[in-house]
């Protein structure tokens with residue numbers, strides 16, 4: 001029995017790996033990762049999040065997780081969010097959340113490898129991986145270490161964002177990862193006074209990506225002040241909207 | 250005469266180095282870098298921009314620069330923007346702006362070193378350096394290579410952004426760089442229909458940084474749809490506002 005529990009752990013049962021990527025910072029990768037994880041958990045799936053943004057980790061704050069990572073049998077045990085989602089992040093190893101880890105590429109790759117190999121993930125239906133901006137060490141390490149990972153792309157409509165997001169898609173395809181589709185975030189906003197819906201960030205960016213790169217639009221999340229407020233207080237799991245439910249369906 | 254021109258170039262006459270940093274992606278580092286550069290150039294200063302975001306370079310697109318980098322005497326000659334600002338960026342070395350450079354840390358550091366050492370910058374009053382998100386290879390290479398660089402921090406008001414931005418400030422101080430102050434970007438927005446000013450991103454984030462870390466607020470740039478539109482068409486140099494002029498003063 002002991003051996004079985006050891007070997008089982010070597011090949012943890014993870015149903016599917018999903019890397020959330022954009023290349024461009026600030027389009028909402030971490031928020032979309034959290035909304036997606038919470039939506040999947042609400043539907044009854046077992047979900048974990050690996051925060052691969054080692055020097056800019058937002059997941060613990062967004063998910064309201066501040067518990068320390070404990071060690072059992074030499075493996076890291078991810079603390080749980082209020083909704084039962086397992087979370088591993090560099091910020092859960094620090095005494096202060098604003099402490100700077102000033103690490104170069106090799107250290108970053110090593111940390112990501114540890115987060116996958118040295119963590120007791122247990123049985124999960126989905127392991128989401130929140131990637132940092134850029135096409136450097138973190139996404140490359142993930143795609144080489146977990147070649148079955150599917151990639152979900154997050155963008156916002158402006159042309160500037162889509163130009164950088166295309167780089168991320170081109171990278172994923174060059175490395176052989178399957179790109180599932182695109183979620184557009186923060187396109188339109190509603191005025192809190194007169195209720196007018198207007199374009200916060202506008203442009204042909206998203207349509208041009210879907211058309212030129214042959215990808216489906218998997219979701220459109222409007223700008224909503226509640227999302228930003230809930231992220232700041234670590235209660236994103238309480239946010240429900242039609243846009244999120246459609247994405248998860 | 251030839252020797253003099255050679256040695257002169259070894260120690261190019263740069264009046265001041267200013268690294269624009271945030272740690273957090275999407276708060277507007279590149280846009281603020283461009284607005285600041287254009288504002289300084291309008292006042293008669295000679296300005297250059299080194300785009301240190303090697304895998305996510307936005308400066309050429311924002312500044313409307315698409316000319317190739319040419320070589321003279323083995324040194325790179327930065328193309329000029331419409332307003333005469335010299336720009337060096339990884340995207341100016343690529344045939345397609347959406348081509349992904351999938352480079353790990355050492356290659357990124359090397360590219361940044363080349364952008365400084367192997368470029369004919371000539372005489373400049375200011376060299377602005379646009380840093381990528383995070384506290385990894387790029388900011389570390391810049392701060393070690395150019396120890397006299399001052400750091401300008403860009404943030405937006407939400408707590409999530411400020412938590413990561415504090416990491417960037419902590420890093421800069423730990424490495425011995427002087428942090429000049431903070432520019433808050435995209436805090437308030439104006440409804441295009443009823444003219445109501447409302448908080449786009451809100452939170453105590455910026456005040457807490459200024460108070461806890463003892464830094465001055467150097468500027469506050471509201472959300473303005475024109476900024477995003479002008480960035481997309483490469484005409485940010487045509488944007489003038491009181492907020493930008495105050496920042497430059």
Ligand SMILES: Nc1ncnc2c1ncn2[C@@H]1O[C@H](COP(=O)(O)OP(=O)(O)O)[C@@H](O)[C@H]1O
Pocket residue numbers: 022024025026027028029030031032058185186221222223224225226227228229231232274275407409410
């Ligand atoms: N749809 C949205 N509506 C309002 N605010 C949002 C939305 N999506 C993200 N945000 C906010 O925008 C900021 C940037 O999002 P984040 O998820 O950190 O982006 P990234 O991970 O791409 O850098 C955060 O403060 C977040 O709360």
Ligand SMILES: Nc1ncnc2c1ncn2[C@@H]1O[C@H](COP(=O)(O)OP(=O)(O)O)[C@@H](O)[C@H]1O
Pocket residue numbers: 025026158160161271273274275276277278279280281307434435470471472473474475476477478480481
């Ligand atoms: N004050 C502003 N008002 C409106 N849009 C802005 C403003 N500042 C930046 N933007 C837009 O927000 C997006 C992110 O800005 P960017 O400068 O690329 O951020 P960063 O360099 O921090 O990732 C860009 O599309 C940019 O045009």
Ligand SMILES: [Zn+2]
Pocket residue numbers: 191192193194195196440441442443444445
């Ligand atoms: Zn209105």
